[in-house]
Amino acid sequence: MLNEKCRILEHVEIGAGYRYIVFDAPKMAAALTPGQFVHVKVPALEPSALRRPFSVFDAEDGRVTVLYKAVGRGTFALNGAKVGDEVSVLGPLGHGFPVKCAGVPLLVGGGYGVAPLHFLAKRLPGEKRLFIGGRTAADLLALDKFAAIDGVKVYTATNDGSAGVKGLVTDPLDDVLIELRGEARKFELFACGPDPMLKAVAMRATGTGSPGWISMDRHMICGVGACYACIQKTVRGNSRCCIEGPVFAAKDLVW
Numbered sequence: 001m002l003n004e005k006c007r008i009l010e011h012v013e014i015g016a017g018y019r020y021i022v023f024d025a026p027k028m029a030a031a032l033t034p035g036q037f038v039h040v041k042v043p044a045l046e047p048s049a050l051r052r053p054f055s056v057f058d059a060e061d062g063r064v065t066v067l068y069k070a071v072g073r074g075t076f077a078l079n080g081a082k083v084g085d086e087v088s089v090l091g092p093l094g095h096g097f098p099v100k101c102a103g104v105p106l107l108v109g110g111g112y113g114v115a116p117l118h119f120l121a122k123r124l125p126g127e128k129r130l131f132i133g134g135r136t137a138a139d140l141l142a143l144d145k146f147a148a149i150d151g152v153k154v155y156t157a158t159n160d161g162s163a164g165v166k167g168l169v170t171d172p173l174d175d176v177l178i179e180l181r182g183e184a185r186k187f188e189l190f191a192c193g194p195d196p197m198l199k200a201v202a203m204r205a206t207g208t209g210s211p212g213w214i215s216m217d218r219h220m221i222c223g224v225g226a227c228y229a230c231i232q233k234t235v236r237g238n239s240r241c242c243i244e245g246p247v248f249a250a251k252d253l254v255w
């Protein structure tokens, strides 16, 4: 685990309250794998303030990118950080996604849950399908970045029908599952986003007997296994999202 003082290289708003923040973090970028997270010390908060956990959207060329939304004290304070400021970043933390796949990788995300899927899509070779859901078109994040990755086919769904299929992200997913099963093709599911979506994806993995990899978002305090704030029930008992997760095998999760 590294604790790097990282200069902010970019900090840009992309709409709907989301921002990319890019850190100059060469050692961290080289060590991170998709689905792992970093623990960021927000510079404007008091020194005793807890770090905030964020998935990694990208880690390449010595740069680590986070996609985040301001929802409370820490993230609103992070909004005020400027290019050139130094930020303490701890990581890589947790266990991420496998970066190989037997069959077609089906990536399912909502909200900032698309962040680790972007990093994963860049590392998984060959064809992959991405399913993004949101309430409205404005909630479908990073579509331009996914479009730039080789082999990605994107499916979208919105609750109000303002982009893609009107409905849930599982609607286009179910169509593709029928297609792939009809062609007797194997697939694996990878998901990050709100709990109801994760549960729906996990059920489809276990229901079809296919591997599923689910990134759980739990409130964290220490981020390094000491406080037991981030417990997720699994078939092996209580697991810590920050150590045994955040990515779990779908078959191991207890909902």
Ligand SMILES: Cc1cc2nc3c(=O)[nH]c(=O)nc-3n(C[C@H](O)[C@H](O)[C@H](O)COP(=O)(O)OP(=O)(O)OC[C@H]3O[C@@H](n4cnc5c(N)ncnc54)[C@H](O)[C@@H]3O)c2cc1C
Pocket: 037, 052, 053, 054, 055, 056, 066, 067, 068, 069, 070, 071, 072, 073, 074, 075, 076, 112, 115, 216, 217, 218, 219, 220, 246
């Ligand atoms: C493994 C992991 C990866 C994450 N990746 C991202 C990411 O890529 N981008 C991003 O924007 N956020 C991400 N989060 C959530 C992010 O850590 C929280 O939004 C942040 O800590 C809130 O801090 P705050 O001080 O601004 O808000 P607080 O004042 O602490 O909370 C404000 C509101 O946000 C809710 N909240 C706080 N923590 C979480 C959480 N973990 N999940 C859901 N709701 C929460 C609180 O219940 C409250 O309603 C991730 C969380 C985890 C555990």
Ligand code: FES
Pocket: 219, 220, 221, 222, 223, 224, 225, 226, 227, 228, 229, 230, 240, 241, 242, 243
């Ligand atoms: S956040 Fe402390 S054990 Fe996971």
